[in-house]
Amino acid sequence: MTTPDFQRLLIELAIAGKSIPIQVLKGAPLKSTKRSLFALGAVAAASALVLSGCASTEETPTESAAPTQTVDATPLTVWSDEVEAPGLEAAAAQFEADTGIPVNLVVKTEVRNDFVAAPAAESPDVVLGAHDWLGELVSNGLLAPLELGDRAAGFVAGSINAFNYDGQQYGVPYTQENIALACTTEAMPSAPASFQDVVDAGLAISLNDGTGDPYHMYSLQTSFGATVFKQDETGSYTSELGMAGPEGLAFAQWLKDNANIFDLSNNGDIVKEQMLSGDKGCWITGPWNGAWFNENFGEDGWEIYTIPSAGGQPSVQFSGVRGVMLSANSQNAVAATKFIVDYLGGDAAQINLYESTGRIPSNLAALETAKDSKIAAGFGAAGANAQPMPAIPAMNSVWSFWGSTEVAIIKGDGDPATLWTKMVEDINAAIAG
């Protein structure tokens, strides 16, 4: 950075006296310098907060909503995970070229927790995340609704709907994923006719070192008709448990009778070793392990199948949709909305995101480019039945009880019906608070 630039910045700051309003000068230096300057401001601001021993959490959004009329290039801040950040770079550069507004891409390892915990002043403008966060984020008033208008037609309808919460659209999707049965062709050359075939070929299902994994187990549970929450006529989940009835008990009994299929000691890494050594032939897993299969078995060495029914009814998986959301605390909402809807929601950015993440696209044009990809097409086809994971806040209360009860049944820690009934009671008590 040249000295005059820095001086001008300081002068501007002195005039504006705002929270890091940085005007990017014509012919400004490289992006990285801008970022470091931004970082400098942020560090100074942060140290000021620390040194003065008080946080700005007291502020209300209204108070910090000081207008920034004099400065026309407040940067947008985008939080994402490390996999999707590279896919956003082209859209960010295009946006800056068109509008003069720089976009700061910030990689976070704990996007959800950080976003919930961030004080209003430090909240990003745009955040990438999963649709099942909506319950928590919306009930905390952290998201602003978006309106996609006619551009919604360019997406898989289910993905758009996953970001609809209480009648409002809160995100533009870019990928949806679901689990399926991935088998080596050696163990399972063609689609299995029955669940028993899969068991005979060696079924692996990760149970996270014995802490349980209800997300993967759900694909077996639903084949008994035991959905997690009941759905109303519009397809929205209610907070009434669907697995409380006889269907849930039937699954619990089946789990006990077939406990030998499940290995409480394994985890993802151990399953990979078992697949490589041939101990196991099939793994219930998702597209995130597709690249690993391609690498170790070759494109033709493995296949993706629909999970056969264990309990008589079709197996239904959870689908998870990821997308782009607008923070309710954004001080730059107009620019952020344009960036989300017109840039990240556009075909080019969606194709970029697909190409850099390898995740199955939600955008129809991107889906077209992905149709030759084994992972995208295979998991997409196998998940035709998939239902969006419930986004309602009550879902938070379900996971840990659910997982530990399944583990207890597999371990033989008691009568499956008793354990399952107790689990339903505990979850209902937790939902009631």
Added chain:
Amino acid sequence: MSVSTKEKKTKTKALDDGGTPSLLGTVIKLILLGILAAGMLFAIMILIGNGSYFVAGLATLVTLVILFIYLRRGMLPAKYMIPGLIFMMIFQVYVAVYSGYIAFTNYGGGHIGSKSGAIEIMALTGQERVPESPELTIKILQSSDEIGMLALITQDDGVKAWEFGTNDSILSPEKVSGTFEEPVVDGYKILNFSEVVANQDAITQLKIPAGDEYPSAYVLTKDGSYAYFYQPTLAYDPETDTVTRVTDGMVFTDNADGNFQSATGEKLFPGWRADVGFANFIKAFTDERIRGPFLGVTLWTFAFAILSVLTTFAMGLGLALLFNDKTFRGRKIYRVAMILPYAFPGFLSAMIWRSMFNEKYGFINQVILGGVDIPWLSDAWLAKLAILFVNFWLGFPYMFLIVLGALQAIPEELMESAKIDGATPWQQLRLIKLPLLLVSVAPLLVTSFAFNFNNFTLIYLLTGGGPKNIDAGLNAGHTDILITLVYKLAFNAGEGSDFGLASAFSILIFFVVGTISYLGFRRSRTLEDMN
């Protein structure tokens, strides 16, 4: 053993007078203070810009105090104390006071922001797009005193034409002149995108009455490029401080607990942070889900903390006695090897031990025990044993270090005279070494107890509190200690985290640990007096 107090006094006095500082020293001091002052000035400017006047004032005061103390001659004790004091205020006092405050609020999931923020959000979410209404392509215009909108509307004859409207006037084609490609409204200028961004607050507040076609609706834009017809679903009335749902006329009033609530008990979200008095403490003592597993967890917490201190201290003491023997060969190499477990980051060790304890594939069952299936982490008692063992492994080097240091401070003459008096080695240990050791080590044992009482990392990473106690309604496990139980309770609640309840619990745990530490320290002072 103490330094002569007289000598100390004269030294302090000499230093207090300040001596003559060197030129270089003065220059370096001025540069450092200058950097500090510049940084603080920058920070204060930003704080004032954000409207945080109280914090800005505090920062100014702190800066002035620092400058005053360091620019003045003398005041030597203050010069040493001030950095430590400032950091103590920030990292200890402020955090403690803030947690104390949070414990009396409902801060947590659904209650994060302020009431005005919640009302603002409800204004955003309490409206919906009119079903089947068209999407409008728009342009934003500005006159000297207001913002207006040009929208492309499909006319009755099916032809698209520009219509103009503002906050006060419905969309109509009357004021629009110029061509379809370049529409003109007299007195108004069409804004480009950067001008739109610069005026975004005014633009997002633009609410144009929709006119006859959609009577209660209005036109809004969120990005300055497209607009839609919206109708309200929630209406806030500032006069009565109530929210009314348009669809069924249900009225929601402020329930004083941080929510708008209807007569039927239905709550609107988001809520806001409200003072709830002792509600969190009452919940901590009366909630059925907490009371059930509470006794077992408390007992195990004490057992874990006490046993951890005892086992590590016993091992550390034994090793220290062994290594303090001068006839022992290769002491230094062994000592270094002993300290290794302490040198690794604790969380890393916990995770490695977790995989070593794996029932089927772990190193311990597979290699050391030759292929057995011992459920180290999934059996209630074995998991407790495993935790104690790992904590033993992590903790004994520390005890070894401090005991060794204390042993070496015991004068040789004492032991020699004991020997001459005919004391057996056991008597020497029990009657001379141990009492002298405890004088210096006892306070460290107390802090070690306090540390283990809240040893969240080890429990969380090694067993996660599991295996689950299937009788407990709360998701408590057999190896959960109080702090991990609080974590599960406070951060797995229905609507996400409950910081208020977590703070209330931390205060309760603080009182437990504080009381025990106080008793412990008082006891170790008695030991000191005995000598």
